[in-house]
Amino acid sequence: xxxxxxxxxxxxxxxxxxxxxxxxxxxxxxxxxxxxxxxxxxxxxxxxxxxxxxxxxxxxxxxxxxxxxxxxxxxxxxxxxxxxxxxxxxxxxxxxxxxxxxxxxxxxxxxxxxxxxxxxxxxxxxxxxxxxxxxxxxxxxxxxxxxxxxxxxxxxxxxxxxxxxxxxxxxxxxxxxxxxxxxxxxxxxxxxxxxxxxxxxxxxxxxxxxxxxxxxxxxxxxxxxxxxxxxxxxxxxxxxxxxxxxxxxxxxxxxxxxxxxxxxxxxxxxxxxxxxxxxxxxxxxxxxxxxxxxxxxxxxxxxxxxxxxxxxxxxxxxxxxxxxxxxxxxxxxxxxxxxxxxxxxxxxxxxxxxxxxxxxxxxxxxxxxxxxxxxxxxxxxxxxxxxxxxxxxxxxxxxxxxxxxxxxxxxxxxxxxxxxxxxxxxxxxxxxxxxxxxxxxxxxxxxxxxxxxxxxxxxxxxxxxxxxxxx
Amino acid sequence: xxxxxxxxxxxxxxxxxxxxxxxxxxxxxxxxxxxxxxxxxxxxxxxxxxxxxxxxxxxxxxxxxxxxxxxxxxxxxxxxxxxxxxxxxxxxxxxxxxxxxxxxxxxxxxxxxxxxxxxxxxxxxxxxxxxxxxxxxxxxxxxxxxxxxxxxxxxxxxxxxxxxxxxxxxxxxxxxxxxxxxxxxxxxxxxxxxxxxxxxxxxxxxxxxxxxxxxxxxxxxxxxxxxxxxxxxxxxxxxxxxxxxxxxxxxxxxxxxxxxxxxxxxxxxxxxxxxxxxxxxxxxxxxxxxxxxxxxxxxxxxxxxxxxxxxxxxxxxxxxxxxxxxxxxxxxxxxxxxxxxxxxxxxxxxxxxxxxxxxxxxxxxxxxxxxxxxxxxxxxxxxxxxxxxxxxxxxxxxxxxxxxxxxxxxxxxxx
Numbered sequence: 001x002x003x004x005x006x007x008x009x010x011x012x013x014x015x016x017x018x019x020x021x022x023x024x025x026x027x028x029x030x031x032x033x034x035x036x037x038x039x040x041x042x043x044x045x046x047x048x049x050x051x052x053x054x055x056x057x058x059x060x061x062x063x064x065x066x067x068x069x070x071x072x073x074x075x076x077x078x079x080x081x082x083x084x085x086x087x088x089x090x091x092x093x094x095x096x097x098x099x100x101x102x103x104x105x106x107x108x109x110x111x112x113x114x115x116x117x118x119x120x121x122x123x124x125x126x127x128x129x130x131x132x133x134x135x136x137x138x139x140x141x142x143x144x145x146x147x148x149x150x151x152x153x154x155x156x157x158x159x160x161x162x163x164x165x166x167x168x169x170x171x172x173x174x175x176x177x178x179x180x181x182x183x184x185x186x187x188x189x190x191x192x193x194x195x196x197x198x199x200x201x202x203x204x205x206x207x208x209x210x211x212x213x214x215x216x217x218x219x220x221x222x223x224x225x226x227x228x229x230x231x232x233x234x235x236x237x238x239x240x241x242x243x244x245x246x247x248x249x250x251x252x253x254x255x256x257x258x259x260x261x262x263x264x265x266x267x268x269x270x271x272x273x274x275x276x277x278x279x280x281x282x283x284x285x286x287x288x289x290x291x292x293x294x295x296x297x298x299x300x301x302x303x304x305x306x307x308x309x310x311x312x313x314x315x316x317x318x319x320x321x322x323x324x325x326x327x328x329x330x331x332x333x334x335x336x337x338x339x340x341x342x343x344x345x346x347x348x349x350x351x352x353x354x355x356x357x358x359x360x361x362x363x364x365x366x367x368x369x370x371x372x373x374x375x376x377x378x379x380x381x382x383x384x385x386x387x388x389x390x391x392x393x394x395x396x397x398x399x400x401x402x403x404x405x406x407x408x409x410x411x412x413x414x415x416x417x418x419x420x421x422x423x424x425x426x427x428x429x430x431x432x433x434x435x436x437x438x439x440x441x442x443x444x445x446x447x448x449x450x451x452x453x454x455x456x457x458x459x460x461x462x463x464x465x466x467x468x469x470x471x
Numbered sequence: 472x473x474x475x476x477x478x479x480x481x482x483x484x485x486x487x488x489x490x491x492x493x494x495x496x497x498x499x500x501x502x503x504x505x506x507x508x509x510x511x512x513x514x515x516x517x518x519x520x521x522x523x524x525x526x527x528x529x530x531x532x533x534x535x536x537x538x539x540x541x542x543x544x545x546x547x548x549x550x551x552x553x554x555x556x557x558x559x560x561x562x563x564x565x566x567x568x569x570x571x572x573x574x575x576x577x578x579x580x581x582x583x584x585x586x587x588x589x590x591x592x593x594x595x596x597x598x599x600x601x602x603x604x605x606x607x608x609x610x611x612x613x614x615x616x617x618x619x620x621x622x623x624x625x626x627x628x629x630x631x632x633x634x635x636x637x638x639x640x641x642x643x644x645x646x647x648x649x650x651x652x653x654x655x656x657x658x659x660x661x662x663x664x665x666x667x668x669x670x671x672x673x674x675x676x677x678x679x680x681x682x683x684x685x686x687x688x689x690x691x692x693x694x695x696x697x698x699x700x701x702x703x704x705x706x707x708x709x710x711x712x713x714x715x716x717x718x719x720x721x722x723x724x725x726x727x728x729x730x731x732x733x734x735x736x737x738x739x740x741x742x743x744x745x746x747x748x749x750x751x752x753x754x755x756x757x758x759x760x761x762x763x764x765x766x767x768x769x770x771x772x773x774x775x776x777x778x779x780x781x782x783x784x785x786x787x788x789x790x791x792x793x794x795x796x797x798x799x800x801x802x803x804x805x806x807x808x809x810x811x812x813x814x815x816x817x818x819x820x821x822x823x824x825x826x827x828x829x830x831x832x833x834x835x836x837x838x839x840x841x842x843x844x845x846x847x848x849x850x851x852x853x854x855x856x857x858x859x860x861x862x863x864x865x866x867x868x869x870x871x872x873x874x875x876x877x878x879x880x881x882x883x884x885x886x
Contacts, residue, residue: 102759102760102761103760103761103762103763103765103766104761104762105762105763133759133760134759137758137759189566193566313881314881316881316883331794331796331797332790332793332794333605333793333794333874334563334564334565334602334605334792334793335564335565335566335790335793336564336565336566336567337564337566337567340564341877342874343874343875343877343878343881344874344878345878345882349881349882349883352883353883364789365759366756366757366758366759366789369758370804373800373804373854376854376855377800377854377855379855380854380855380856380857381857384857385878385882386882387883431854431855432853432854432855433800433803433804433806433807433852433853433854434803434806434807434853435807436807462760462766465766466766466767
């Protein structure tokens with residue numbers, strides 16, 4: 001919990017917005033009504049690393065009730081999987097759906113507030129357009145939870161939001177209740193290119209790091225100001241209270257302390273330092289990731305995941321030791337210098353050490369539709385490099401490991417009893433190019449059924465267009 | 472993780488590949504599942520004999536004294552894959568201008584809107600690019616090297632051609648030369664057709680035209696465009712159905728052979744395309760409207776076009792250069808959305824060869840064809856499959872690349 005708010009909460013002045021519990025843009029997400037459902041006779045990859053053949057999955061009241069063999073239907077609707085495969089709903093920790101929506105017209109460029117290198121005060125959720133047709137195509141790919149992040153133009157781009165992948169008219173209807181915010185930071189070429197091109201700092205990697213350090217130093221100072229204010233306020237209140245009781249002459253005349261002005265940028269950074277906000281850093285090169293780990297230590301925050309991390313394999317042991325995830329592509333490379341050292345085996349090598357945390361992310365409206373295939377590519381190349389990576393291990397890269405980095409592992413990412421019943425029924429082994437999601441359940445409700453695609457399309461944007469239908 | 476030294480195993484592989492790459496010799500691949508991409512279809516437990524870089528025979532029980540013999544153990548053998556419309560060998564790192572040679576206007580930014588038919592990107596082709604090696608080990612043996620403004624800002628971006636990707640100096644396959652036009656520039660389409668019309672008039676002038684009437688093209692540009700207008704091949708980058716119809720009308724009027732590139736809405740004009748025998752080079756993964764030109768984008772585009780009788784080939788429109796290798800995954804996705812498997816393989820082999828004028832030599836496993844071959848670990852479209860050996864002109868290519876070198880330097884100890 002945010003220390004600042006912890007101090008202030010008793011005094012009911014903690015409306016700073018830095019605490020998730022005090023989210024001024026709260027989720028209004030409601031799970032859809034659902035029937036109890038029993039999926040029978042499936043090959044189940046449960047997201048914890050287990051594979052169960054010929055197994056059943058029972059969902060009730062939007063939660064996973066049990067996974068095992070020979071489960072009693074007990075009145076539930078029975079879906080015979082007939083040997084098809086079941087996985088948890090997929091999780092993409094790096095999406096720009098809604099903030100760089102389709103169609104990619106100029107009016108939809110809402111992902112980079114590229115007017116200042118530190119815009120920690122902006123929130124991706126305020127740019128999310130729920131009518132982006134990409135949400136539905138991602139759902140058809142089995143994605144039930146996604147983090148929408150600001151882009152990487154800035155050193156500190158703002159807060160990301162974790163969404164339930166359901167059709168909604170408002171962002172709040174999609175917002176994952178209680179999920180912590182993400183903080184998007186960016187290393188390397190993008191910030192220095194964007195701002196160097198404008199003749200201002202940062203124009204070098206030196207400038208990048210100076211920029212993060214100054215921002216966090218300012219946040220430390222800001223936190224001290226609030227702590228000081230809090231101490232003074234507490235003293236004042238105590239004195240006033242004391243005065244009420246004793247009414248000693250000459251006491252209780254002190255003025256209340258002046259509340260510091262709220263600074264939305266610094267509030268976000270304080271939230272990151274206090275562990276309330278998950279820090280996600282766009283960073284390609286191994287040497288830069290090592291600098292960012294030192295930065296995190298200098299200012300006392302934890303890195304949840306490095307994103308893109310094309311060179312993460314070069315420091316896989318270090319990432320595992322520090323408990324930092326690598327959110328990576330299977331095969332993107334070469335579009336810029338810091339992406340030149342890519343290898344197919346990056347994800348598998350990051351996964352390999354004890355406590356390694358590999359995540360397959362998309363950063364793409366196309367890639368998010370086939371996270372299973374991206375994972376399959378990485379799995380196959382890892383296997384050929386000699387690593388033992390069965391499907392039940394690789395599925396974690398697109399389910400539970402992502403949940404961990406988003407701070408929602410207690411609710412989604414595995415098929416353990418009590419978790420949200422986000423479930424995908426695949427027509428075959430999901431690590432195949434021919435695999436398609438037959439059914440996608442979100443909180444136990446059937447949200448996608450390949451046999452009965454919605455007509456007309458879910459997105460208002462596609463409605464009434466002569467071409468009709470993205471699928 | 473500490474870098475590790477080259478293992479004995481990797482050294483052995485590197486050494487094994489080198490002598491083969493260094494000299495052409497007869498090759499006998501035995502016992503393969505041979506996808507011929509001809510009327511013979513797929514042949515199980517079949518041998519392929521290669522002599523002097525060409526396929527000499529496809530059958531069973533073939534023998535050849537002195538030939539290198541490979542036992543395929545029933546694994547799939549396909550023609551070498553076409554990598555799509557790419558900048559292989561002309562772009563090393565996309566954002567580093569000093570490594571980018573495919574932009575016709577890089578040297579004259581103030582003329583970015585001017586058509587440049589005379590721009591010939593193949594003059595800059597670098598057969599040694601590391602990007603080529605990374606794609607070659609994935610079974611990509613040749614690709615169209617195209618000018619970069621196909622999705623840029625000019626209506627005529629210049630010329631490209633198919634290049635062979637085995638590092639040879641003379642890599643360009645001359646009969647495949649192609650002009651690239653672009654109707655997706657994001658400016659007025661009517662303005663683009665206006666420019667196209669004016670360029671055409673300048674290339675094929677009437678006797679009445681005076682010097683002042685030649686305002687768009689350079690003299691060289693006029694010569695080049697005139698060549699392509701008399702029966703040449705022009706790729707039009709275009710998505711919207713109605714724009715595709717305009718291209719068909721333009722081509723019919725001018726007597727050119729158009730190829731549609733992109734064609735997100737091509738399935739909506741599949742009939743006219745089939746009737747005019749105009750092929751479509753598409754990315755099967757495009758299913759979202761990136762623009763208003765792509766409102767009808769669908770994963771079934773390939774299947775619908777094929778069913779209507781349109782010849783299709785595949786490309787990766789997202790990153791067709793560094794990740795040209797992704798075309799085989801895209802082919803698999805097309806199959807998952809209704810395209811017959813054989814049609815998908817043809818879209819990576821025989822069809823692009825036919826489309827770009829080299830169908831008599833490339834893209835099939837049949838006697839007389841160039842021996843560009845790939846032996847796969849499994850179904851070539853599967854994301855878990857890898858190319859186990861690539862041959863170009865019957866020469867075994869090294870299966871190492873800059874990426875495999877990095878992999879082996881940082882490979883963790885096997886648990």
